[in-house]
Amino acid sequence: MNLVELKGVGRRYDMGDVAVHALKDVNLVIERGESVAIMGPSGSGKSTLLGILGCLDPPTTGIYRLAGEDTGGKRPAQLADLRCRRIGFVFQSFNLLVRLTAVENVELPLAYAGMAPSERRKQALSVLGLVGLADRVSHFPNQLSGGQQQRVAIARSLVNNPDMLLADEPTGALDTATGREILAMLNAVNKRGTAVVVVTHDPTVAANMRRTIALADGVIRSDRPNLPPAPSGAVAGTIGP
DSSP states (O other): OEEEEEEEEEEEETTTTTTEEEEEEOOOEEEEEEEEEEOOTTSHHHHHHHHHHHHHSOOOOEEEEEEEEETTTHHHHHHHHHHHHHEEETTTTOOTTTTTTTHHHEEEEEETTTTHHHHHHHHHHHHHHTTOOOOOOOOOGGOOOHHHHHHHHHHHHOOOOOOEEEEEEETTTOOHHHHHHHHHHHHHHHHTOOEEEESSHHHHHHTTSSSSEEEEEEEEEEEESSSSHHHHHTTSSSSOO
């Protein structure tokens, strides 16, 4: 079943008298439970596409449907509600709030959703256990390693049980070994049924997804499955089947 449908999607930015076409006539389908890498050089439109998929940046032309909902014409509050229900985000820079503990950072999406404090604490603790941080829930970001901070970010992205996780260079700030752990965790998240879309410059990261989309000059140049299939096993002590 299709989770994401883009039909004729374009995005234009007006820079004074100059119109910059960041995306041009993009047609894309992502099914529920897929894992997809988006690659391309700087300026190819990767970040713009991710912003549209995340309902952060509306397309100038075309149609974007997420889980059957047409995002066109929705007000900002409606888009925020759609993001809260359907999408989790993971970034290269982690984007944790430094004055909040790990569990408080993970609770944030649930607070925005209006969940009662006791219930959101219970749910946040549960998902931190799934990413192997049950013993770090009261630590602040500056008391955690880069890999641990990214695990907190992944836990925060999953706490609302989204249909899709969008990851922007999720291993870019990590050493090679820690990056492998994060990739294994993303594959485990995907194995549990969440669609995973990763923007990356790294072919190794892309190879861990089931499918790779290559962008150039705002246009999809190729869309191909990765063979053999990427491994999907979880790191010990993290998310399991």
